[in-house]
Amino acid sequence: MLLFCPGGESMGRKRAVLFDLGATLVTGPSSAPAAQVARMLDLPAGEERRVAEVLLCRNYPGPAEVCCALAGLVPGGQVREEEVCRLWVEQESAAVEIPGATEAVVRAKELGYAVGLVSDIWAPYYRAFLHACPEIASRVDFAALSFRVGKRKPAPQIFLAALEGLGVDSCHAIMVGDTYDRDILPAKKLGLRTIWVLCRPEREYRAAAAVLMENWPRPDRIVAHIGEVPGALAELTW
Structure with missing residues (x-):
């Protein structure tokens, strides 16, 4: 598969839109599962990233296996399994579709794009997405998920997995996401x-300032919420 298109040309004509999930298509608890687990385990500040690698980059059949994996992060290896089980069950129903998300995906399909997902996510929350957004799920052609790929954004492997799965060249793909340094910048590098769905500007202040000062590359389009994505897709020319 051709990932980069020399001189702007591509050997293929298939096009795709890749959507992030969390805060782009769905919303959920204010605290991410890795942060909740870090607090649950009384881990020191800065350990949340290690917890995220354990939770989001492995495909667990159930919470018991999660507990075994987390034991290596805890002094003495003691993990309160009942709390992990509770979180797992809560996450299976925690996703809520963001208004306009279905319309954005439907419009992408109407414009002839294949639809992919690129998301840092673990199995129970992905099941919550499937339950909350059946119309979106039915239109997804390939999902590159961290718990399947074994890598989290901004690692290029998860984006490349989506392109490979869809059979699309990078120069004929569009990434739609809410986080500049994990969605937009790595996608542009490829x-x-x-x-850029700038729906949480308070969290993206540093990135927005860097883009405004032209220290970081500007996205092709910036919108305030997912409901504006259909218009942005229609504006893009190839």
Whole structure:
């Protein structure tokens, strides 16, 4: 598969839109599962990243296996399994579709794009997405998920897995996401076009300032919420 298109040309004509999930298509608890587990285990500040690698980059059949994996992060290896089980069950129903998300995915399909997902996620929350957004799920052609790929954004492998799964060149793909340094910047480095859903500007202040000062590359489009994505897709020319 051709990932970059020399001189702007591509050997293929198939096009795709890659959507992030959390805060782009769905919303959920204010605290991410890795943060909740870090507090649950009384881990020191800074350990949340290690917890995220354990939770989000492995495909667990159930909470018992999660507990075994987390034991290596805890002094003495003691993990309160009942709390991990409770979190797992809560996460299986925690996703809520963001208004306009279905319309954005439907419009992408109407414009002839294949639809992919690129998401840092673990199995129970992905099941919550499937339950909350059946119309979106039915239109997804390939999902590159961290718990399946074994890598989290901004690692290029998860984006490349989506392109490979969809059979699309990077120069004929668009990444839609809410986080600049985990969605937009790594996608641009791989040659994708980008639509930045700036729905949480208070969390993206540093990135927005860097883009405004032209220290970081500007996305192809910036929108305030997912409901504006259909218009942005229609505006993009190839």
